């Protein structure tokens with residue numbers, strides 16, 4: 001079932017996608033090389049540039065290269081950029097579109113589960129600089145985000161499961177009934193079966209968009225979307241080859257244990273959360289020493305003064321921000 005809220009449309013068939021592409025502007029697509037064949041099958045007339053999706057490619061060098069590609073295509077301010085790929089392509093395309101000639105129109109066709117429920121939504125974009133993740137970027141909303149589960153059929157299970165970490169995060173933040181739905185339909189979701197798959201995408205995306213609508217620039221409430229991310233970022237910086245969603249999963253498990261120590265979650269709640277993450281083969285234990293994580297935390301961009309905005313849970317389905325002195329972080333969060 002096609003559902004539209006804000007700029008996001010879910011439940012589309014690939015045949016329906018071209019209807020949404022502007023016909024009043026020249027369009028150029030930035031396409032993840034892994035979905036090039038799928039893209040050309042469904043958008044045979046749109047010119048495109050392919051990129052390889054890797055964190056090492058999410059850099060200012062790539063922005064420079066793509067800028068030169070656009071110039072050689074004689075793209076001016078009237079052009080529309082279409083990002084077709086996972087979170088990496090969406091982040092790169094969003095940043096490129098926000099800065100190329102001081103800003104051109106853009107939209108996304110996200111092709112990973114994580115991008116459909118998270119990275120393509122909310123208007124944040126950016127690239128990494130010298131190992132600092134997403135340190136340079138803008139808040140600029142895409143004109144549309146078009147989600148079809150058809151493109152997820154080629155997604156390797158590890159990448160799909162990494163996306164489930166963000167779906168579970170959304171449920172933990174704001175919707176216990178979504179959490180229960182995932183528990184009850186885990187098998188169908190793992191097998192990418194409808195209607196369960198579209199249902200979780202739609203509901204997780206809506207949770208994020210509702211929060212972003214109330215706090216677009218992350219001055220307050222939007223920070224709850226960082227549940228699992230403070231630690232997740234530190235893990236991503238320290239561990240090669242870990243996926244964003246996998247690092248977030250470890251962060252979610254630690255946030256749950258922290259919340260239990262505050263007396264907000266029960267032991268049973270924590271077990272339920274870790275069991276659901278494990279159901280999707282997601283890691284829940286840190287694989288690197290606590291000292292290394294602590295070092296990285298000290299330079300994490302979410303630290304403000306000496307206080308760290310840490311997101312915890314007061315219940316499954318209810319997130320809360322706790323300001324923690326960075327010096328106590330190791331003791332409070334990591335030692336569990």
Ligand SMILES: NC(=O)c1ccc[n+]([C@@H]2O[C@H](COP(=O)([O-])OP(=O)(O)OC[C@H]3O[C@@H](n4cnc5c(N)ncnc54)[C@H](O)[C@@H]3O)[C@@H](O)[C@H]2O)c1
Nearest residue numbers: 034053086087088111112114115118119124151154155244
């Ligand atoms: N801007 C935001 O708000 C936001 C939010 C969350 C994450 N992110 C960013 O998103 C990135 C992670 O995104 P991701 O998990 O989608 O990773 P990704 O973009 O690296 O994609 C994962 C892998 O899947 C491949 N792929 C993509 N679509 C495919 C398909 N349909 N079939 C087969 N293979 C496919 C890619 O080539 C890549 O190898 C990180 O850089 C993270 O920082 C941004």
